Amino acid sequence: MENYRSRHDELTKKIDSDATISNWRDWQWQLRNSIKKISTFETLTGIHFSDEERKSLEETVGKFPLSITPYYLSLIQVDDYQNDPIFLQSFADPRELIVQDWEKEDPLSEDEDSPVPGITHRYPDRVLFHISNVCSMYCRHCTRKRKVGDVDYIPAKDQVIQGLDYIKNTPQVRDVLLSGGDPLMLSDQYLDWILGELRKIPHVEVVRIGSRMPVVLPYRITDELVEMLKKHHPVWLNTHFNHPREITHSSRKALTKLADAGIPLGNQSVLLAGVNDCPRLMKTLVQKLVRNRVRPYYLYQCDLSEGLTHFRTPVGKGIEILESLIGHTSGFAVPTYVIDAPGGGGKIPVMPNYLLSWSPHKVILRNYEGVITTYQEPEHYQDPGCDGDCERCTLQLKFDDAEEFNAVGLEKLLSNWDETTSLTPENTERMERRDGGDQ
Numbered sequence: 001m002e003n004y005r006s007r008h009d010e011l012t013k014k015i016d017s018d019a020t021i022s023n024w025r026d027w028q029w030q031l032r033n034s035i036k037k038i039s040t041f042e043t044l045t046g047i048h049f050s051d052e053e054r055k056s057l058e059e060t061v062g063k064f065p066l067s068i069t070p071y072y073l074s075l076i077q078v079d080d081y082q083n084d085p086i087f088l089q090s091f092a093d094p095r096e097l098i099v100q101d102w103e104k105e106d107p108l109s110e111d112e113d114s115p116v117p118g119i120t121h122r123y124p125d126r127v128l129f130h131i132s133n134v135c136s137m138y139c140r141h142c143t144r145k146r147k148v149g150d151v152d153y154i155p156a157k158d159q160v161i162q163g164l165d166y167i168k169n170t171p172q173v174r175d176v177l178l179s180g181g182d183p184l185m186l187s188d189q190y191l192d193w194i195l196g197e198l199r200k201i202p203h204v205e206v207v208r209i210g211s212r213m214p215v216v217l218p219y220r221i222t223d224e225l226v227e228m229l230k231k232h233h234p235v236w237l238n239t240h241f242n243h244p245r246e247i248t249h250s251s252r253k254a255l256t257k258l259a260d261a262g263i264p265l266g267n268q269s270v271l272l273a274g275v276n277d278c279p280r281l282m283k284t285l286v287q288k289l290v291r292n293r294v295r296p297y298y299l300y301q302c303d304l305s306e307g308l309t310h311f312r313t314p315v316g317k318g319i320e321i322l323e324s325l326i327g328h329t330s331g332f333a334v335p336t337y338v339i340d341a342p343g344g345g346g347k348i349p350v351m352p353n354y355l356l357s358w359s360p361h362k363v364i365l366r367n368y369e370g371v372i373t374t375y376q377e378p379e380h381y382q383d384p385g386c387d388g389d390c391e392r393c394t395l396q397l398k399f400d401d402a403e404e405f406n407a408v409g410l411e412k413l414l415s416n417w418d419e420t421t422s423l424t425p426e427n428t429e430r431m432e433r434r435d436g437g438d439q
């Protein structure tokens with residue numbers, strides 16, 4: 001920590017000779033002094049590139065802009081910077097210019113599931129609400145790489161009002177995820193207003209904020225901010241730590257403030273080649289997170305956005321990591337490993353297999369140690385035999401609490417009262433022949 005303090009002092013002076021350590025801890029000062037130029041990066045870190053390197057770096061930054069907070073930059077260990085996880089996540093790499101056929105600008109088709117600008121409505125009961133197009137830092141592995149930095153703006157109030165209206169008029173939305181960019185780039189006052197408006201909508205039960213501030217600009221988590229957030233409970237916050245080195249004295253302080261304000265904290269990591277593709281490293285990360293009251297929530301397979309080729313791992317790497325977490329450490333330290341389906345199918349969980357075989361009486365399972373065991377299934381089991389009528393059912397879900405039930409996807413196939421027996425993909429030649437035959 002002392003080490004960092006003197007590093008912070010030194011960097012503060014290099015950035016602005018009149019500035020002091022209290023400027024350093026001011027998030028607005030950090031933003032004003034974010035590193036956007038390769039030459040500034042060189043001056044501040046003492047890392048120097050050859051003319052040739054600089055040329056290809058400039059080209060990369062021309063396509064995917066650079067922005068690093070002085071705080072995050074201060075975590076780079078210069079002596080082995082090429083392998084430094086902070087450097088790799090924040091500094092341009094010419095390999096970002098490699099484009100492969102299967103890569104897309106919007107691999108998750110967020111735009112297609114967007115009923116009004118700024119809203120992505122993909123799942124039945126929750127929406128993503130993009131209220132900021134700016135970030136305090138541009139992560140090199142960002143899914144929305146093509147958007148962030150492109151048009152640096154905070155959507156105008158009338159666009160936000162349009163989003164709020166959509167939520168107001170869509171009663172099935174009970175969970176709103178404020179996303180971006182980084183929503184904590186907005187001022188406390190503006191956020192307070194948006195949260196207040198959301199809170200006026202009776203069917204909005206929870207609000208979540210997705211922010212990387214605790215990692216890249218922990219000074220954003222001020223007492224004033226948490227006091228404001230507290231007024232709008234239940235507010236949850238998901239952040240984005242990828243490497244144990246990101247957990248510092250300052251980020252711990254930010255997490256403590258948030259947790260003390262009663263905000264449940266989650267973490268979404270992205271599996272990145274050369275940064276965190278190691279079971280031991282991930283175990284260290286998740287254990288450090290839970291010590292700081294952060295629940296590891298998702299581990300994402302790196303998706304198919306352009307410019308991420310060099311970060312991608314095979315899916316087997318994620319399964320290997322989960323294999324070494326499940327059973328080996330606290331259950332609540334284990335994230336769900338997900339692949340966000342290209343084309344907009346949403347997150348698909350992927351796991352090692354624990355169910356080895358099955359008969360009418362028994363299932364055969366294995367545990368994390370490789371012990372193979374059997375579970376004897378009940379001889380007589382009376383299924384409640386759901387016919388979709390909760391009022392007459394013996395299970396006491398009071399009807400007031402029961403939401404109207406619309407089976408979706410595989411739920412339909414499992415239910416007794418829906419007559420669907422198979423789900424059939426459209427647009428196959430076979431189905432087209434059938435349609436043709438009907439007419």
Ligand SMILES: *Cc1c(COP(=O)(O)O)cnc(C)c1O
Pocket residue numbers: 120121122123126127128177347
């Ligand atoms: C991830 C995501 C959500 C939230 O999903 P959870 O599994 O509830 O965290 C909602 N909408 C979109 C479009 C998403 O990508």
Ligand code: SF4
Pocket residue numbers: 278279280281
């Ligand atoms: S466990 Fe292996 S891969 Fe992971 S950090 Fe240690 S040496 Fe590297």
